[in-house]
Amino acid sequence: MPIPRVAFLSFFGLGALGVLLAVARQPQTSEAAKFPSSYVDAKGAISLPSDYRLKWTHLGSWSVTEEGGGIGLHDVYAQPDAVTSFINDGKWPDGATIVKEVRGGHEAKLTTGQARWDGEIKVWFVMVKDAKNSFPDNPNWGRGWGWALYNKSDPTKNVSTNYKLDCIACHVPAQETDWIYLRGYPTLNEKAGPFGTYPATTYQPADAAK
Numbered sequence: 001m002p003i004p005r006v007a008f009l010s011f012f013g014l015g016a017l018g019v020l021l022a023v024a025r026q027p028q029t030s031e032a033a034k035f036p037s038s039y040v041d042a043k044g045a046i047s048l049p050s051d052y053r054l055k056w057t058h059l060g061s062w063s064v065t066e067e068g069g070g071i072g073l074h075d076v077y078a079q080p081d082a083v084t085s086f087i088n089d090g091k092w093p094d095g096a097t098i099v100k101e102v103r104g105g106h107e108a109k110l111t112t113g114q115a116r117w118d119g120e121i122k123v124w125f126v127m128v129k130d131a132k133n134s135f136p137d138n139p140n141w142g143r144g145w146g147w148a149l150y151n152k153s154d155p156t157k158n159v160s161t162n163y164k165l166d167c168i169a170c171h172v173p174a175q176e177t178d179w180i181y182l183r184g185y186p187t188l189n190e191k192a193g194p195f196g197t198y199p200a201t202t203y204q205p206a207d208a209a210k
């Protein structure tokens, strides 16, 4: 039986409308899900990565004598893909995540000399690259990064509420290197790696002498 012309038109008319609606809606839903990191939700809440010690790249370590004389040992990690990307073009890709694990330390004279080594974890600092300013209304995001801090007592809670109050002042000396203290990271600034066999790094440490 031939399909009546009106029914035929309205069937395809509705179909076309459906497609149009789907296309029109798409940017909104994909925009929210688009931020390229599984550690960041649609509102910009940052969660602490848990597998950085086993699966990420170690950038370098800091040994700090804290006020009062305590030992602080800081180990810094980033995702392998982000590190390769940085080595190639000197920029962090969006979603690149840097974790600074802060530990206390032990100290004793060993057969090597006066030795200091890792103690208990105290806190974690986390930065997530965001060149597109994806979360302009979230006070944990700005200057091209998301900023977060977690205590050992509750690794699920970002206790930093505003990067302008909690972070940025101390990172001003590293402003020229996108707020990261690059001089401490041989993985990023040692030209061609420890044996000269890696791809040459783009970044040359202008702040090395400071």
Ligand code: HEC
Pocket: 062, 064, 074, 076, 098, 099, 100, 125, 126, 127, 146, 147, 148, 149, 160, 163, 166, 167, 168, 170, 171, 174, 179, 180, 181, 182, 184
């Ligand atoms: C008291 C000063 C101070 C404050 C406050 C501070 N930072 Fe830092 N941060 C530093 C210094 C200095 C380094 C590198 C040397 C070190 O760890 O001792 C660093 C390193 C880091 C690193 C490793 C990557 C890099 O930049 O070299 C991350 C990640 C980080 N900080 C995140 C944060 C976040 C997030 C906040 C706020 C919640 C914050 N920091 C607050 C001083 C500070």
